[in-house]
Amino acid sequence: MPAATRDALSEAIAADHDQALSRLREWIALPTINAEKLNRQEGAELMQRMLLDAGFDSARIIPTDGAPGVFGRLDAGAPVTLAVYFMYDVKQFEAHEWSQPPLEGRLVDRDGKTVMIARGAINQKGPEATLLTAIRAFKATGTPLPVNIVLVAEGEEETGSENFGQITGDPEVAKALAGAVGVILPVAWQGDDGGVDIFLGAKGVAEVQLVADGATSGRGPGMEIHSSMAASVENPAWRLVKALDTLVADDGYTPAIDGWMDHVRPLSKEQVAMIEAGIRPGSEAAAKKEMMVQGWIGGEDYRTSLVRLASQPTVNIQGLVSGYMGPGGKTSLPSRAEAKIDFRLVPDMRADEVVAKLRAHLDKRGFQDIQIVPGGIYGPTETPGDAAIVDALVTTLAAADLPHTLNPRLAGSWPGYRFTDPPVSLPAVFVGIGQGGQAHAPDEWYLIESNDPKVAGIDRQALFYAEFLYALAKTKR
């Protein structure tokens, strides 16, 4: 990017700083929470207005069976088109667990840095709003964008993107995606040393609830009864425990579902080497501190555990719900027990196999009475290391004098398989600098002003997106 352009964009971003915060706060104040069917239409309409306001030529609301999608186009007449994925929904929250009101976007000082505390701050409104700030700066300075942008937004990410296929499958959207060099999701994941991990893929995820219900199964009581009856009446909580027990090995983590590992492709030597090269000094201690853990699963060393994190599918219990859950005890026998489960999937596991394999596994062991209530399911994603969007990201980071590492796979998940799987088959990567944390948790935060040159506040983050777009425009597809 010409130095004069960079200066002009930088000035425009700085001048827009307070308005950028106001826009983000307006977005924060309207939480779309799909699990509660909260603000689905309103969230889509605000997303539409934000795109048009930022300079998109068009923004169309796409109805689905759930929360609507929004499809935005910005045609700069450039030879290269970039696809962008946005989610406009956020996770549920319990306001009383927060130190600040979760929908006000208040700024607080944290070790000399200014952060915004809000639901959606980092996941994902903050980084997304900052990308829009970058696009506004082009408009404000009369600078043509170096690439065209097609943007696909959904409002169901936090519940598993049940209907996202209806959005990417829209004929106009599908055609537009087919012309893109790749798709990005705005993030703010810098380490304290300024370093950025570039993930060449992500695990998939499948959520299910397993339910043992005395009323519907014909086993166990149809209502909570006195615990003295445990000698005569089957307890659905025991039924669930016995079923759960078969899902992982005795070590408590190795998946033991029949056929679960059939399509698990091991990491290549290059991928393992990539993980090893990405271990920075202090990163193990920082990870332990952040999660308050004293060691890694099975007593493994950090390197082994990182390889496991990238390579292995998981069977996780998110929650257990049954019977009396207050303080102390209550001599009762519950009529229902539920386990909330998620599975992380790696290539070449397929999202559409999950429920069928689980059902067959349970049935084979006599657990026909255990209900499976499926939630959202994402397949895993993979992106080639030589994709144009990866090249552009590496170039932009290097130009900004920020270190990066490559990692074969994020252990987390996003609905990127809708882009990376056929028929779209785009490369996908997370792009951004800056920081944030506590996604899904109380006091979720996003870095606004930094007192550390290695870690970017929102103005620098916005400029970084502009730099990335220029770098992408120069990259051969």
Added chain:
Amino acid sequence: MPAATRDALSEAIAADHDQALSRLREWIALPTINAEKLNRQEGAELMQRMLLDAGFDSARIIPTDGAPGVFGRLDAGAPVTLAVYFMYDVKQFEAHEWSQPPLEGRLVDRDGKTVMIARGAINQKGPEATLLTAIRAFKATGTPLPVNIVLVAEGEEETGSENFGQITGDPEVAKALAGAVGVILPVAWQGDDGGVDIFLGAKGVAEVQLVADGATSGRGPGMEIHSSMAASVENPAWRLVKALDTLVADDGYTPAIDGWMDHVRPLSKEQVAMIEAGIRPGSEAAAKKEMMVQGWIGGEDYRTSLVRLASQPTVNIQGLVSGYMGPGGKTSLPSRAEAKIDFRLVPDMRADEVVAKLRAHLDKRGFQDIQIVPGGIYGPTETPGDAAIVDALVTTLAAADLPHTLNPRLAGSWPGYRFTDPPVSLPAVFVGIGQGGQAHAPDEWYLIESNDPKVAGIDRQALFYAEFLYALAKTKR
């Protein structure tokens, strides 16, 4: 009892009817809930006043490490002394789940019968208040009681009678109990045919909470983390599931704790015959309907299941609590998981062995990290079929033309082992007619006025206690 005395007592009880309801309502309005440390001193003081008011010579509050006990004496100069057990505490309640305010004792019509809806109505204030009404009638009519009474009340029954041993171990109480022919607990458990089951004992119970905690165990995270980390960080919920799984056999109910069955004494042929003789036509269908069950554990027939109910110890899950428990899912990995467990104990299992055996069982399997938080523990009780109090009860029922069955053991529990175990070694039995239900549940109720001659309202219930005292006075110890 002379007919004139019976008539006089009956008239006095009838004249006292409205006051009896008022007294019960006053008691209902002051709930002692030990789990919440609610009204412990106040409840003991009201119990004391109620005893003195009913005609007891003395009533002494006995401090304990928890809720106080109350010890009442009524010396009639009779050769026979009866011990009575009272609990003045009640179970917690959620008022919004009730159709009536739970502390007002409102009367409602139910199929032509008048019942009182209140927390404590049947468990145990109602039947206890009715026994006191009987005692008042002796005072009102100037009739000397046919037996002396020593009454031991506690305020911690619903939390496991943690400190009841401090009350029965009080020197004056212990000495008084040593002179009694047996101990009774007032109940109102008539069947719809008027029949009464006489239980010659009760199972013991032990409550524990099993806790897997990432923060304190050094395994698993010290806070809720993102579920993607399930490949690297141990999940306390899986740890708990794996530990729980070892506690019962694959059938989901047979206890599998090491040494658990060592001291389980099988029922005698006579005891099994007693159970078989007690099966009344329609009782299986009624039991299934009441609990909304379609069958008995293991597909057993009713007779086999009743024998199991009386003879087998249980390992029951009351509740499971871990991680996200709201609607749908949340891709998180919990830091803590808890199972609320109760064990029912049969002779000759001992209360003091429970925690030690459980601890050893878990430790042997490597579950040293699973915490055991013990709650209340009662040993089982047994009473000989030829005890004076059983004789008196059989005689009284027969005189009232009410059928009875003998059952070797109630599957439920009460702290009677403090009476039946050495050094006290008294027979113990539940005594009363009338009905009630929904103990521990919303809309707990107690029958006040009956439209069915087979089933007793409170006036007839009170007279029944007077009849029982006379029958007991005539029985040779």
